[in-house]
Amino acid sequence: MSSPRIAAHLNGFGDRTAIIGDDGHELSYAELATRICDFANRLRAEQVSPGPGGECRATEPVRRLVAMAARNDIGSLVAYLGALEAGCAVLLTGSVSDEMLRVYDPDIVVESGDGAIPEPRRRRTGSAHTLHPELALLLSTSGSTGSPKLVRLSYRNLLANAESIAEYLDIRETDRAATTLPLFYCYGLSVVHSHLLRGASLLMTSRSVLEPEFWDDFRCHRATSFAAVPYTFDLLERVGFERMALPRLRYITQAGGKLDPDRVRHYARMGARAGWDFYVMYGQTEATARMAYLPPGLAATRPDCIGIPIPGGSFSLEPVDEGGDELVYRGPNIMMGYAESPAELALGPQLTELRTGDLACRTPEGLYRVIGRRSRFAKIFGLRIDLQRIESGLAAAGYTVCCTDDAESLVVAVTSEDAAAAAQLAAQLSGLPVSAVRVCTVGEIPRLPSGKPDYPAIRRLPVARSRPSANVRTLFADALGLDTAAITPEATFADLGGDSLTYVALSVKLDRALGQLPANWQTMTVAELESLPRRKRRFGRSLDTTSLLRAAGIITVLGSHIGLFVLWGGAHVMLAVAGFNFARFGVTPAPAAQRLRKTLRTVALIAVPTGLWVALTLAFTDYYGWQNVLLLNKILGPQDSPTAGHLWFVEVAVYFMLAGALLLRLPLVDALERRAPFWFAMAVLAVALIFRYRSFDLYAPHDIPFSPLAVWFFVLGWAGAKATSVPQRALLTGVAVLTVPGYFGESNREHLVLAGLLLLIWVPSVRVPALIAGAAALLADSSLFAYLLHWQVYPLFGKHHILALTASVAAGIAAAQLMGRARNVTARITVHHRPVRRMLESVLDGPDLRGRLMSQFRDQQIARNRLAGKMIE
The missing domain is CATH 1.10.287 (Helix Hairpins)
Known part of the structure; x- marks a missing residue:
């Protein structure tokens, strides 16, 4: 890939596919070479044309400095390679800043936009610069151009590094890499260089790994690899990567910072099971990207090592004054040197070795391991502060942090509202007084496009102000029966075992603490909740619609049974709410096994108290039978028992949750649900609706709505939780409007059920007076126990219906509180004993x-x- 033979090299691969764009458009190598030549023509002073070998020829090419803002699209790639083909020196960046124009005064500016090949903007005729003949590329050391200090790279550097990478990754013509990293970041650019060198292909995409469309394209276009930085793995865990079916995936590469050894081991073993390799790599922009790699076979056993030098490179360890040995690299990919002004663009190669700034050691097996960073030390109050050690100590205590200094104090960016505790711990770890620690709370650690921490931005962060409201982690711990140390910043309510039984109480406490709780709070991480600004309360409190419907439903059910009023339909609304909560807390991006365990836990928290209470009643009454203890009355009968319908709602809800969880445990079903959650739920609903119109003589007509055949209400709620757009909600509304009328044969019941379903589908939360919100939350939280106990409680009060309802509700609340305390005690004993x-x-x-x-x-x-x-x- 040396100028001006890029087009000729690419043309040699002929009609083989080179690039696939975001829109699915494919470009062959021959077409790519032609477009590169066309772009080179625009940049040269004279008209050029492709030669017989595919190369571009011109009589007197003029070397210019081209500042180029690149995106991950075909247009940017053509412009970049075309500029190199024309013999220009390319300053590659994410955006062309005013500072860049002022400091480097480029001759031509190229800014990519909509994916089309961009039009060069000439700032002068000819060039204002003297460029060294070997200078090809200028990159920031951080993947951004926030600093005028740039790395000067030659054509030889680019070619040598691409050859080394292609060799140790064994890149083949059949390989296809997805561009998960920016083109202007040396790691992302090295993926492009190494694949085009070997005649492999690229899936040029600007989509994030968080987007389902990225994985759709990855599968559809048969991509075989992608590159990742440490932050990428946080995102992969959010989307349930471990359960994805990617049959063409051959390997994943990781660089851009140290990945935790436990994660290295985890992904190495995951790859071994799934049939792909995991390459941990080490490099710097100053080495054109790569200096070392860890052979995949060693990743599971030596996850703390960077491995061995890349082909053509070598390492040595040299003592430094600070103590320890610095890792020094030698190889043909070492940069020409730095540039901080246009005058330095005329300089030739200035280095024969690269002092990496990393402290390292060599293992007996010949592997290199980085143990520290010279530049990760700060001098504050005369003390030498190891920033990496402070970060590790804070991370071990459950904080997500990044540490730097501003010459006068230790600066700690933390994704937690507990700034005071973080400052105290940072002071202990550093030996500094607390007054010398500046803690800044953030929603996420500021990062550059490369995924690395943005230290200048961190230094500019304002100091955190103390917040008087309750600590989010403490609220989570109390509600879920966990230690505060177990509440990690990256965890969500669902990750920590949250379910519909603990959702209600925690949502009210969080709303009280935060001022106004977002409707989707259960999907937000602890860190995101902690970073929310405390809002001035407008009116009352936010109450989740499912909590409102559960509270209203239990009152209508109990009041109707007692005879205080007649409002039938609340049980079927609560059945839909159960489906909604099953989808919200049980059908998450978590791995399938984890989803099943969570649902089994929720089922146990319903079935065990129910079975125990029914068993207790058998000791002094024949009110229930042994079938009720096992929650099997609706299956085993007797159907003519006076109490046959008393527990029908609990029984069928348990059946439906178990059936849904077991169904999703099937790999194919799991993959289909993750691919299209709403449409999968609609497909299940279509099957369930068979029982809306056909009973197959399984139950008597009057028993059908109170049997497992009412499963379609549960699935309606499931689909409601997965409906994320107005058209989807409208479609589900149409299904409800068409199916509910005529089902019960009682218009009042059908109207109430339909109203509840529409609220569930369209209204995520409502604001109500604080007193009503608290009462509704208390009722919703105790609805199961109120339902179980009211059969035995209300007959004691005869015709005093209001008193009977009050006593039934009070008994349910007391039982729920007692059970909640027992669960918390049990959970803590489990952790500590x-x-x-x-x-x-x-x-x-x-x-x-x-x-x-x-x-x-x-x-x-x-x-x-x-x-x-x-x-x-």
Whole structure:
């Protein structure tokens, strides 16, 4: 890939596919070469034309400095390669800033826009610069051009690095890489260079790995690899990458910063199971991207190492004054040098070795391991501060942080509202007084387009102000029965085991603490909730519609049974709410096994108290039968029992949740649901609606609405939770309007049910007076127990219906409070009591669950050791 033979090299691959764009448009190598030549023609002073070998020829080419804002699209790629073909030096960036124009005064500016090949904007005829003959590319060391300091790279650098990468990755003509990183970032650019060198192809996309369309294109176009920085893996976990079916995936590469060894090991083992390789790599822009790689076979056993030098390169370790040995690299991909002004663009190669700034050691197996960073030390109050050690200590305590300094203080950006606690811990770890620690709370750590921390932006952050409201982590811990240390910033309510039974109480407490709770709070991370601004309360409190419907539903059911009034239909609305909550908390992006465990836990929290209460009643009455204890009356009968319908709602809700969870445990079904959640739910609804019109003589006509055949209400709620657009909600509304009327044969019941369904579909939350919000939340939280106990409570009050309703509700609330405390105590005993832990370890078959529990125990112990200053470096 040396100028001016780029087009000729690419033309040699003929009609083979080179690029596939976001819109699915394919470009062959021959077409790409032609477009590169055409663009080169625009940049040269004289007209040029492709030669017989595909190369571009001109009589007197003029070398110019081209500032180019590149995107991940075909137009940007053609412009970049065309500028190199024309012999220009390219300053590649994400955006052409005023500072760049002032400092470097480029001859031509190229700004990509809609994916089409951009039009060069000439700022002068000829060139105002003297450019070294070997200078090809100028890149920022950070993947951005916020600083005028640039890395000068030659054609030889680009070619040598591309050849090395292509060799150790064994890039083949059949490979196709998705462009997950910016083109102007050296790592992302190296993917392009190495694949075009070998005649492989590129899926040029600007989509994020968070977007389902990215994975649709990845599968459709048979991509075989993608590149990732540490932050990418946070995103992959959000989208349930582990459960994705990617049959063409051959390998994943990781660079751009150190990935936690546990994660390296996890992804290496995941790849071994799925049939793809995991390459951990090490590099810097100063080395044109790569200096080392860890062979995939060693990633699971030596996840803390950067590996071995790339082909053509070598390392040495040289002592430094600070202590330890600095990693020094030698190879043909070392930059020509830095540039901080246009005059330095005329300089030739100035380096024979690259001092990486990393402290490293060499293992007995010949692998290199980075153990620190020279530049990650700060001098504050005369103390030498190891910023990386402080970050590690804070991370072990559950904080997501990034540390830097501003010459006078230690600056800590943290995704937590508990600024005071973070400052205290940072002071302990650094040996500085708390007054020398400036903590800044953020929703997310500021990052450059490369995914690396944006240290200048962090230094500009305002200091965090203390917040008087309750700590979000404490509220989560209290509601879920967990230790605060187990509430990590990246976790969501669903990740931490939250379900519909704990959702209500926590939502009210969070709304009180935050002033106004977002409707989708259960999908937000703890860090995102902590970073929300405390809003001045407008009116009352925000109440989730499902909580409102559960509260209203239980009152209508109890009041109708007692005879205080007649408002039938609340149970079927609550059945739809159960489906809605099942979809919200059980059908998440989490791995399938984790989803099943969560649903089983929710089912147990419903079935166990119900079974225990029914069993208790058998001791002093024949009110129920043994079938009721097992929640099987609707299946085993007797159907003519006086109490046959008393627990129908609990029974069928349990059936439906179990059936849905087991269905989604099937790999093919799981993949279909993740691909199109709403349309999958609609397909299930279409099947369930068969029982709306056909009973197959399974139940008597009057029993049909109170049997498992009412499953379609549950699935209606499921689909409602997955409806994310107005057309989807409108479609579901049409289904409800067409199917509910005529089902019960009672217009009042049907109107009430339909009203509840429409609220569930269209209104995520309502604002009500604080007193009503608190009462509704209390009722919703205790609805199961109020339903169970009212059968035994209200007959005690005879015709005193209001008193009977009050007593039934009070009994339910008391039972719910007692059960909640018991669950919290049990959860904490499970976490802290070693015999219980050992028992769980011996009983639990699920390796994922056992590993998750033990990981929490280990992380807590590490945090305690580090906080006590006992961590072994």
